[in-house]
Amino acid sequence: MxxxxxxxxxxxxxxxxxxxxxxxxxxxxxxxxxxxxxxxxxxxxxxxRSLVVDPVLKQSLRHLRSVKSQRPPTADSVEFAEWREEVAGALDVLACVLVFEDDRVRARAEAAAARKQAAEVRCRCGVRTGER
Structure with a gap:
């Protein structure tokens, strides 16, 4: 089963x-x-007969939730790119304390995707700034 x-x-x-x-x-x-x-x-x-979450894991999850709650209103801004970098950092920290390997791999992949998105946003912002 x-x-x-x-x-x-x-x-x-x-x-x-x-x-x-x-x-x-x-x-x-x-x-x-x-x-x-x-x-x-x-x-x-x-x-x-006990349901306890590792305090380090709990703190890492709270930190990720806190960072995600600070999302900037515009998706095409330098602030958004910086926020995505912060999310990636929080995911990297979380990946270090997750219990299961599959979860660690997924957290690291999400961190890499967040960094890639941040780079793309910075590139778009740079192109727009250069055009003005």
């Missing part, structure tokens, strides 16, 4: 554990009573 597990950062409720099995969502309340697993923050060993 394949079981997909992910943690999402919800603005209202904080970190949410999502589990899906055979393309059906598991009832979160039932899941809470049946299974609560977490790593111990050191050796990443599952601990039964």
């Amino acid at each position: 394949p079981l997909d597990v992910s943690i999402t950062n919800d603005a209202d409720t904080g970190l949410v554990l999502n589990m899906e099995k055979h393309d059906q969502k598991i009832d979160k309340q039932r899941l809470g009573r049946v299974l609560k697993l977490v790593h111990d923050g050191v050796d990443r060993v599952p601990i039964e």
